[in-house]
Amino acid sequence: MPIHTNVLTTVDHNRDSADMTYVYPVISRRAGGVSVGINLNPNNACNWRCVYCQVPDLKRGAPPEIELKKLEAELRGFLLELLHGDFMVKRVPPEARRINDIALSGNGEPTSAKEFADVILLIGKLMREFDLIGKIKLVLITNGSLVNRGYVQQGLKHMAGLNGEVWFKLDSATAEGMRRINGSRIGLQRVQENLRVAASLCPTWLQTCVFGMDGQAPSNEEQHAYLEMIKKLVSEEAGVKGVLLYGLARPSMQKEASRLSALPEEWLLSYANKIREAGLEVRESL
Known part of the structure; x- marks a missing residue:
């Protein structure tokens, strides 16, 4: 298995860094170790178009047949290299030389792959083979738009038995904000319904990216709508574990890139405190 020799960093999330179709390694600033990425969208197709997305040549659509x-051969071979080869020594900084998780993220929406549930079963098989169940997490990073589909729900049920965790994207709680940031016209009621379903099937965190656009932080109206949704989820006991709040760390590859900017650390920490006051745990990544 050919593998590049450059040392990985938290700003290098190149899906081709291990010369494989579906599997790639990253150093995750949120996970704090090596994350084994699974890219089910090698054609760079997604059903959303987020303005901060780091995927070049992003297009609307679904992945090809998986x-x-x-995928099984790539993941088995890479886990062997991580656990019994010299990959960690050659390419991972000493402070991050541990496998933290297997994460389905990649270059588009993972749940748009019709084989999603089969992929989760396959990953579970290899986690058992390498005695990783209960020792690392299995993470799904998703925009949540397809949670209403039966095969996605089946996959989430499988994930729950594999120390699974869903990171459900919620960058805005207004229809205008979702159109502007995510290029999505999904209704907010559907977002909340999908979120409740996800949380009922597998431990679920909200994943929220905050950033400046045209030099402006999220408006008071945007913040208010988001915090009100948090309060509603808490009052309804929707089962959401908390919020993964993060800012821009890598440059966008979308046409809006020049309009985006990282927010001051003080702003992000202040917003995190407002979310805590609304009732949910927050983990910040600056």
Whole structure:
């Protein structure tokens, strides 16, 4: 298995860094170790178009058919290299030389792959083979728009037994904000319904990216709508574990890139405190 020799950093999330179709390694600033990435969208297709997305040549659409045997071979071979080879020594900084999770993220929405539930079963098989269940997490990073589909719900049920965790994207709680930030016209009621379903099937965190646009932080109206949604989720006991709040760390590859900017640390920490006051735990990544 050919592998590049450059040392990984938290700003290098290149999906081609291990010369494989579906599997790639990253150093995750949120996870705090090596995250084994699973990219089910090698054609750079997604059903959303987030303005901060780091995927070049992003297009609307769904992934091609997943070659499950190829995915299994790549993941098994890479786990062998991580656990018994010299990958950690050659490419990972000493402070991050541990496998923290297997994460389905990649270059588009993972749950748009019709084979999603089969992929989760395959990953579970290899986690058992390498005695990783209960020792690392299995993370799904998703925009949550397809949680109403049966095969996605089946996959989430499988994840729950594999120390699974859903990171459900919620960058805005207004229809205008979702159109502007995510290029999505999904209704807010559907967002909340999908979130409740996800949380009922597998431990679920909200994942929220905050940033400046045209030099302006999220408006008071945007903040208010977001905090009110948090309060509603708490009051309804929706089961959401908390919020993963983060700012811009890598440059966008979308046409809006020049309009985006990282917010001051003080702003992000202040917003995190407002979310805590609304009733949910917050983990910040500056």
